[in-house]
Amino acid sequence: MLKKALMLVSGNAFGSALLLLRNLIVARLISPEDYGIAATFAISMSLVEMLSYLGLNQMIVVDKDGDDEHMQNALQGFQLLRGIFSSMVLFLIAVPYARFMDIEHVAWAYQVIAFIPLISGLQHYDMHRLKRHLKFGPSVIAQAVPPLVSVLALWPLALIYDDYRIMLVALLVQAVAMVVLSHLTAERRYRLLFDFAIMRSATIFGWPLLLNGILLFGVFNGERLIVGRELGMGQLAIFSMAMTLTLTPTLVLAGACQSLFLPQLSGALDKPGSFRWLGVASIEAGLAIGLLLILGVVLLGGPLVHLLLGDKYLPILNILVPIAVVQAIRVMKSGSSTVALAKKMSGNSAISNLFRVISLPLSWVALIQTGEVMTVIYIAMAAEVLGYLVSVYLVVKRTELTLPPLIVPSVVAALTCIAALVSDWNYPPQPHLGLQLQHGSLWLVVACGLTSLALMSNLRGYLIRTLLRRER
Numbered sequence: 001m002l003k004k005a006l007m008l009v010s011g012n013a014f015g016s017a018l019l020l021l022r023n024l025i026v027a028r029l030i031s032p033e034d035y036g037i038a039a040t041f042a043i044s045m046s047l048v049e050m051l052s053y054l055g056l057n058q059m060i061v062v063d064k065d066g067d068d069e070h071m072q073n074a075l076q077g078f079q080l081l082r083g084i085f086s087s088m089v090l091f092l093i094a095v096p097y098a099r100f101m102d103i104e105h106v107a108w109a110y111q112v113i114a115f116i117p118l119i120s121g122l123q124h125y126d127m128h129r130l131k132r133h134l135k136f137g138p139s140v141i142a143q144a145v146p147p148l149v150s151v152l153a154l155w156p157l158a159l160i161y162d163d164y165r166i167m168l169v170a171l172l173v174q175a176v177a178m179v180v181l182s183h184l185t186a187e188r189r190y191r192l193l194f195d196f197a198i199m200r201s202a203t204i205f206g207w208p209l210l211l212n213g214i215l216l217f218g219v220f221n222g223e224r225l226i227v228g229r230e231l232g233m234g235q236l237a238i239f240s241m242a243m244t245l246t247l248t249p250t251l252v253l254a255g256a257c258q259s260l261f262l263p264q265l266s267g268a269l270d271k272p273g274s275f276r277w278l279g280v281a282s283i284e285a286g287l288a289i290g291l292l293l294i295l296g297v298v299l300l301g302g303p304l305v306h307l308l309l310g311d312k313y314l315p316i317l318n319i320l321v322p323i324a325v326v327q328a329i330r331v332m333k334s335g336s337s338t339v340a341l342a343k344k345m346s347g348n349s350a351i352s353n354l355f356r357v358i359s360l361p362l363s364w365v366a367l368i369q370t371g372e373v374m375t376v377i378y379i380a381m382a383a384e385v386l387g388y389l390v391s392v393y394l395v396v397k398r399t400e401l402t403l404p405p406l407i408v409p410s411v412v413a414a415l416t417c418i419a420a421l422v423s424d425w426n427y428p429p430q431p432h433l434g435l436q437l438q439h440g441s442l443w444l445v446v447a448c449g450l451t452s453l454a455l456m457s458n459l460r461g462y463l464i465r466t467l468l469r470r471e472r
Contacts, residue, residue, distance in 0.1 A: 015140075016252040018147035023244055024308050025154050026167050027237070032312060036233030038167035039240040040101055043221045043228075044110050045171075047093075048086040048117055050213035054078075054206025057128040058341065062266050063205070066132055069188060074195035076125050078202055081194075083121020090114035101228055109168050119175045126186035131259060138185035139259075146177035205344070212350035218357035219330065220247070223376050226364045231373070239373060241309070242316045245301075246293060246324045250331035253289045257282065258338045265342035272400070277458060279339040279401045283392065284459035286335030287413050290328030291449045294420050297324035298445050302429030302436050314431060321424035322377045325417050329384040330356075332413070336395040343399055352391035359383040405458055412452035419445045 027035045056075045060066040094110035127138035153173045157166045183190060224243065228236035261282040268274040301320045305313060333352050340348035363376040392410070396403045423441035430436045454460075 013252045013256075015144035015147045016248050018144070018151050020244065020248045022147065022151045022154065022170060023241070025151070026170070027241060027309060027313065029154075029158055029166060030163055032237035033233045034163045036228065036235075036237035036240065037103060037106055037164040039224065039236055040097075040103070040106075040228060040233075041109065041113055041164075041167060041171060043224055044090060044094075044097055045113060045116060046217055046221050047097075048090045050217040053210055053213035054082070054202055055209035056082075056202055056206065057125065058209070058262075059202055059205050060125055060128050061131050061262065062342065062344065066129060070193065070195070071198055072125050072129055072188070073191040073193040074198040075202065076123075076190070077192040077194045078199050079123060079125070080121040080192060083117045083119070086117035086121075087114045090117065101225075103233065106164065109164070112168060113171065116171060116175045119172075119179055122179050124179075124182040124186045124190050126188050127182055130187070132263060134263060136259065138182075141185050142178055142181045145181055146174045149177040150174035208350055212353060215350055215353035215357045218360055219353050222357065222360040223363060223380060226360065226367055226376065227373060230364075230367050231371075235373070238313065238315050239319070241313060242319050242323045243327075245305070245316075246297065246320070246327040249296070250289055250293055250327050253292075254286065254331050254334040257285045257289070258334065258341075261285070261335075261338050262342055265339060269342065275342075275399070276401050278462070279395070279399060280405050281458040281462040282338050283335035283395070283401075283406060284409060284456040286332045286338075287409055288453055288456060288459060289334070290330075290332040291413055291416055291452055293324055293328045293331070294416060295446060295449045297321055297429075298420050298423065298442055299437065300433075302431050303433040305429070306431035317429045317431065319373060319377060320429055321420055322374065322381065325420055326377060326381045326384055328417065329381065329388055333384075333388050333391040336391040339395050339399055339401065345398055348391060348394045348398070351394060352387040355383040355386040355390070356380060409452050409455045412448060412455060416445060416448040416452055419448050 026038060030038070056079055060072060060075055063071070065071045091111055091114035094114065095104070095107045097110060098104045098107035127142050130136075130138055150170045150173050153170055154166060157169050161169075220243075224236060224240055227239045261278065265275060265278050265282065268278055297320060301324070302317050305316050305320065309316070333349070337349040337352070359379050359382070363379045366375045366379060367373070392403075392406065395401060419441070423439070423445055427439040427441060436442075
């Protein structure tokens with residue numbers, strides 16, 4: 001199991017690291033204003049992706065009939081219909097969206113991007129089905145290789161273009177590579193069925209995830225839209241890059257933990273004791289990911305930003321730690337969402353994300369009045385704290401998990417976040433490692449974080465048991 005977990009984490013990490021590398025290379029090649037425009041491409045794709053997301057790839061893992069070939073073909077047919085719908089929506093909103101962002105001259109680029117959901121709709125679902133049997137290889141390949149192809153495409157693209165069009169073509173190349181690899185790694189033949197009974201069942205399963213997708217658009221992109229609209233593409237580039245640098249590692253690890261814990265939790269549904277134990281370990285894993293992000297940013301964030309992006313992105317250092325805390329609190333909710341999903345309670349995640357979305361109008365008004373990005377970040381932070389508390393409460397109440405093991409690690413994790421913010425207030429990140437590490441308050445943050453990690457008894461027990469099984 002540990003070997004498979006490491007393969008899953010390393011494969012997803014490799015793919016996400018390549019996507020981050022692509023973004024960093026593009027940011028180096030073009031101006032911040034052009035990178036801000038490139039960032040709006042991801043926002044527009046996220047809009048249609050999340051507004052039509054039904055969790056079909058998760059349904060094939062957790063549903064009792066997920067191994068059935070008829071169901072797989074029907075889900076593939078439904079996925080294609082979803083891709084057609086998303087492409088049409090994105091094409092229709094291209095011009096209004098460009099006007100909203102005050103960059104109407106690039107509306108044509110959004111119309112080109114509209115073809116990506118259609119391409120993705122042709123994806124083969126065998127790589128998701130095989131996760132039921134803890135066979136993560138095809139999924140890892142399909143996640144890791146397309147970003148590599150996209151990165152390799154940057155060199156010839158840079159010889160042709162010197163602006164946001166580099167990113168535009170790279171996104172198209174990645175989408176095509178993903179679909180091709182999903183077919184090359186499949187065990188079954190690709191067929192499409194349009195079974196309305198299964199579509200209905202999938203819609204019932206996925207509507208809470210659809211609602212959560214709408215909310216996630218606000219979570220991941222709401223503040224970006226507000227900053228881009230009010231402060232322009234240059235400021236959006238700084239804000240978006242800070243979000244990307246802190247979001248990427250949390251998405252990798254949270255996705256790997258869900259892929260690892262979800263099949264095991266689903267298999268323990270008829271064993272209440274094992275389910276509760278695994279559930280607490282899953283929640284502690286989410287806490288651990290958030291703490292590791294904070295520790296990494298506090299210790300190495302400033303020097304890494306300077307090394308990777310140079311002087312033109314140094315303003316990121318003013319907002320890096322607060323944004324890292326926001327992302328850390330957000331990912332801390334992922335464990336409870338996985339537990340709820342195993343019980344087919346996919347609405348828990350939507351409820352916990354609702355607070356962040358509700359905060360967006362307040363953030364918009366505050367940004368208009370103050371012109372300060374930091375105000376937007378602190379509002380998002382408060383919303384994520386409320387979301388975490390509600391997510392833990394709901395999963396404990398609905399799945400009968402044991403709360404006491406989570407209280408002390410959560411409290412110490414909260415102290416770690418507070419210590420990181422206080423340290424940043426007094427001593428923000430520095431571009432050089434020697435200056436970064438000489439401040440004593442950083443080590444208080446490290447001490448709090450390591451203490452919280454040491455208190456996660458279920459997660460520690462899970463890792464020990466996994467190691468012992470491997471030795472046998």
